[in-house]
Amino acid sequence: MPNSPYSSAIKSSTPAKSLIASLVLLAVSLPLSLPALAEIRLNDPIPINPDLKMGKLENGLTYYIQKNDTPRKKVELRLVVKAGSVLEDDDQQGLAHFTEHMAFNGSKHFKKHQLISYLQSIGVKFGADLNAYTSFDETIYILPIPTDKPAYLKTGLQVLADWAQGVEMKAVDIDKERGIILEEARLGKGASDRMTRQLLPEVFNGSKYAERLPIGKEDTIKQFKHDALRRFYKDWYRPDLMAVVVIGDVQPAEAEKMVRKYFSGLQNPQPERARPEINIPKNTASKAMVITDKEASNNLLMLRYPLEKQPAHDVIADYRQDIIRGFYKSMLNRRLGALTEQAKPPFLGASAGNEQVVAGYDSFISTAMLSQAGIQPALDALMQEKNSIRQFGFTATEFERAKKIEAREYESMFNERSKSNSATFAAEYIRNFLTNEPIPGIKNEYLYFKEFADGISLEEMNRFARQATPDDSVKLMFYVGSNKAGETVPSTEDLLAMAAKAEQQAVQARVEKAASASLMTALPKAGQIVTEKENKQLGLVELTLSNGVKVTLKKTDFKNDQVLMSARRAGGLSMFADTDYFNSYYSNPVVWGMGMANFSQKDLQETLAGKSANVRTSMDNYSESIAGASSSSDIETMLQLLYLRLTAPRRDEVMFQTLINSQKEMARNNWARPEAVFSEAITTTIYKDNPRVPHQARVEDFDKISLDRSMEIYQSRYGSAKDMHFIFVGSFEVDKIKPLIATYLASLPNTDIKTTYQDLHIDPVQGVVKKEVHAGNEEKSTVVLSFNGPSTYTREENGRFHAMVDILNLKIIDVLREKQGLIYSGGMSGSFERIPKDRYSIDAELPCSPENVDKVIAALFAEIKKLQQSGPQAEDLNKVKQSWLKEHQQELLSNENWLNHLQNAIYYKTEAESILTVEKRIKAITPAQIKEAAQRYFNFQNYAQIVMYPEQKQEAK
Structure with missing residues (x-):
């Protein structure tokens, strides 16, 4: 589900949260034919996906089996163990993760090195396909298996059964693995790790989580006794704490028989050690913490409000509440994102909302990446938006826009339900086992949204917002940043005082202007398709347009609701002198950041609410490219974006300066990283001082960029479609897309420009x-x-x-x-x-x-x-x-x-x-x-x- 933990088609198994979204994909509703909806009773339990075969063996092991044909001839296997680092005894710190490593070092049916070698021989890559990870509360084993031969699936399930209770744990292998794990620990060291270790005691409020980082303690890894590792495996690797997931190109009945065959023999230990519930105490008073490190790449401010037990997701009323929760979070973060388009933005980027901290607990967290403006403006902005929502709620315009965006996300999810990747379903079922996340299935989720979304009033939405948005009471504040010369580092007292000041500022109601109803008020004068030929061998239709532009069309059924577009042409940065390097290199991001025609980036997002279409341009040394994507119903929107992107770039001095300032700040922060220093050394060693090789950006680079010259360079290349050859691949009808191509591509200007490249002589050092x-x-x-x-x-x-x-x-x-x-x-x-x-x-x-x-x-x-x-x-x-x-x-x-x-x-x-x-x-x-x-x-x-x-x-x- 968009903006909730439910979605099987949207959310991955290891989601990564970014402070600044690089691209916002927006979409529109599609007309869909659905069976009549049976009466939905809010107190009914949320059902289980009808396509899923779910059960439990007598020994307590849970299994999830589902036939899914994307990708074909492949099955995704998972062994899920509800045991992670938080269950380690004092002499076992790091051994949950160590146990995971030992699963690849020899087992009952696969001797050391034999397992990886066998899997590689049938096309499974170690690391890219075959993998595992350990967290605080769980350990997950990942095994994708081809299904070309029935024996492959049988062997795959045998591998999972061996991991479950057949790992050998030989002393010589344990001792050899110590070095590899110490190398993994070494790899993770740096500013982030050092600061995280200082943060955790406060984040987890002194609970056991703070003492049990999955990587463990180096001294323990070097010196633990072999029996400590074997004890962890015996205590916690047991069927009542396990799930097996089988999703892919399989017959569920046959797969279920195999699961019973390979896993029914697993036994729970006697006596059985109780799995403890780790409670995290609530904070009783506000507190601030300042952590600095000279290698910190960003200055971050985080406010974490009291931890709460995650809400129930048992009955359909809970699902309806999660729809409201999703609206809330998306509207709040769109407000914060809009602030970065101001002439003097209060931060480089920010996010806010309830986030899961560990299994069973979440917290309202506000995070800001600080700009040169410093801490107080960022705090003022975060508090202003938070308190404005508490007092005035959201506007009707915001709410209707959020409904459109969420509706399109749901419909995209529904349209692709038969083409959703097996790994995505597997991730959803893992979350169900670990955190009891509901698994109603894509069709039910879509039906629930259609049933409930329109019935949620603005008044109800704002009641929820007032309850969900924290007041100015207890909070934890963290400032995490560098201590470079010239940096002003606050004290903890400073942070608390600045927060108190921010909370006292006057609150204003948001004023929303109406978004434009369309991108274009008048369509361009259409050109013509002058030739058409078919390549039956590859399933292509090849067009030549009246302005000389060429188009290749390939209709596919690989996705139900996806259309991709691209074009590439010779030229690129090689068309400009060394003195224009920075203006040409940054011309695309400069023009992109200012919007197009009469639309700023914020205006575009609002106008495109409920649509799924985007277009990007880019330039490398020897070519310039265009890339786009849309849903099947939004092809025209994508082509309008393309037309405006090429013919009507927008000049905005405020946004230009905002972009330059933010890039300067990121460049300044980046050089604190040892990796940046090393990367620059690699470049200068191999390419010496060649001015045409991209280096790590420096603050002074951005003083060399001229708004007018960057726009002039952009227009000199993208203002003409000469020798452009566009390709469209995806779920479209050829007869329906051709008139759109004639309107938006055949009408593009085709002035005479050079479409060749010049050798820049970027030659690596010899010897x-x-x-x-x-x-x-x-x-x-x-x-x-x-x-x-x-x-x-x-x-x-x-x-x-x-x-x-x-x-x-x-x-x-x-x-x-x-x-x-x-x-x-x-x-x-x-x-x-x-x-x-x-x-x-x-x-x-x-x-x-x-x-x-x-x-x-x-x-x-x-x-x-x-x-x-x-x-x-x-x-x-x-x-x-x-x-x-x-x-x-x-x-x-x-x-x-x-x-x-x-x-x-x-x-x-x-x-x-x-x-x-x-x-x-x-x-x-x-x-x-x-x-x-x-x-x-x-x-x-x-x-x-x-x-x-x-x-x-x-x-x-």
């Missing part, structure tokens, strides 16, 4: 170049190795090249991580550059401890040289091929993949039909070809090596 960088307080290093050189691109060579890279990634996991314990994560990537000339690049990034830098480099070089001398093992090449073949099966059913493929074929002037021969090319790759590729692409006389060490190592020299 062996080594650089040490010293940044950051933590004892952590990162090794970056970069190989590059001239190449000759062909599709066949591209396959051999990337197979070589992926084989080395298998070795990085197997040798550097599993066998030698030198790293926790890291890997290698490679790419071909075809414009302005054929080149290749291969980059490896490997985080490790400073004392292991040389070992890591030596180990990777040894694997590369083995590949050069002996070629790959046949089983490794087969693993890569199987993974690619599985991916290709899914890509053939993806609008995004088809759009990308067709765009590349047009831009690089290659045959689009090559998508039909991918499988043949994959199967044709041989070990001998990989060996030759390794010899060709890894030149040990030509590479860059950049290593980051901590600052203190530099001081010791």
Whole structure:
């Protein structure tokens, strides 16, 4: 459900909250045909999704099984254990997470290394597909399995059963895993971790949660006795605390039989240890806390109001209340977002509303990313909006807009119900098991919204708002930021005084102006479609328009309500001199931030409420691009946005200056991060002082941007559609989209401009170049190795090249991580550059401890040289091929993949039909070809090596 925890089609299993949304997707209602709604009684229990087979075995294990065909020939398996770090004894801190690691180190049916190797052989990638995570209250194991053969699903369920109660926990494997987990802990260290550890005792008000970070304590990880780990596994890995989730291309009855076969034998321990409920005490007085760190990348202010037990979600009346709660949160955050468009915004971004803190508890939390304006303006703005809502509520205009937006979200969810990804359903059922989140199913959720939304009055909405919005009573205030020279850091007394002052300010009722009813008051004079031809092999319709613009249409049924658009043309930043670099590089964000025609960005959002359409433009060194997306019913809106974006950019000095100021602040903050210092060192080492290579932004860069010149550059490129070739992929009717194309694309200006590129000579350094960088307080290093050189691109060579890279990634996991314990994560990537000339690049990034830098480099070089001398093992090449073949099966059913493929074929002037021969090319790759590729692409006389060490190592020299 939009803005609630219910949605199976909207919310992911590990949602990430962002302070500043980069793009707002807005949508409109679709006419839908639904069966008549049976009488809904508010006191009735919320039902269970009728498509779901849910049950419980005699031993207490819960299972969720559902047939779902997206993606095809694949099933998502999950083992959910209602046991996390909060259940650890004092001698077990970190062992919930350690237990998760041991599940991959040998079990009853899969010896050490055998499990990962087998799964890779059937196309399952370690890390990308096969994964797990541990939190305070739960541990989740993630296993996607292909269903090409019945044996795969049986083996997958056997794997889950082994994780449940068949992990071996051999002493030698436990001791070896200590190093890998310490590397994982090292990877997480930095300003955020240091500040979080100071925050937690206050956030959790002294409860056990504050003492049980899932990563644990390093001393415990190094020294714990083996039996402490085995005790945690025995106590808490038991069927009455477990759920098995099976969602995908399966027959539910058969899957249920297999679940019973593999999991009925699991036993609960005797005696059974009671799972405690961890209570978090309420704060009784307001308190402030100031935490600073010189590596903090942002100055943040957070107000957390008293923790409350999460409300019940048992009966349909609770669902109706959650609809109201969703309206409330969306309207509040739109108010806060609008404040960032002021001439002097009070903050860079802000959010507010009830958030889950841990399972069972939530709290009203307001957060602001501070600007140069400082703390008081941010507090004033947060309090003004909060208290204005308490006193005056929301306006009728706001409420009607929120209803439109939420209605479109629900209808999008409903339209895509048969194409929702299995992993999304799995995430919803996991939440049901852990927190009793209702699972009525997409159809019921949509019907409930249609039934209830119109009946919620503004008066009822505002009664809820007054109750939901906290007063000025007990709160926790946190200032988290840097302590750089020149920064004014408040005291705790300062924070409380500023909050009290903000609470006393006069409150004003919001005044809402009516939004424009449409984007365009008059349509452009339509052009014509002058030629049309069909490519039956690929299912394409190819059009030429009267202004010379070309269009390729591919109608698909991969999604029920998605249309994607793109166009790309040669030119880009290469058309402008070095002196115009910043004006050209930032021309798109500058123009985007000011809106279009007579619409500011806020105006656009209001006018587009209830619609799903967006368009973006972008420019790289050698090309300029347009990308768009819409629902099937909002194609015209997308094309109107495109037309206005290209023909009517808006000039707004206030918004321009707001953008420049916010970018300066973010650049200033960014340089506190050791990662930013290291990234800049990588760029300058490989490309020296080339002015055309994007560097880490500096504050002074933004003084070089001129509003007028940026707009002039933008208009010089996007003001003409010459040589543009648009592609549309998705759920549209060809006959219905053609008149829209004639109106909005055939009418675009086509003035004569250069549509070629100029070689900017961005050439990497040659020879062996080594650089040490010293940044950051933590004892952590990162090794970056970069190989590059001239190449000759062909599709066949591209396959051999990337197979070589992926084989080395298998070795990085197997040798550097599993066998030698030198790293926790890291890997290698490679790419071909075809414009302005054929080149290749291969980059490896490997985080490790400073004392292991040389070992890591030596180990990777040894694997590369083995590949050069002996070629790959046949089983490794087969693993890569199987993974690619599985991916290709899914890509053939993806609008995004088809759009990308067709765009590349047009831009690089290659045959689009090559998508039909991918499988043949994959199967044709041989070990001998990989060996030759390794010899060709890894030149040990030509590479860059950049290593980051901590600052203190530099001081010791």
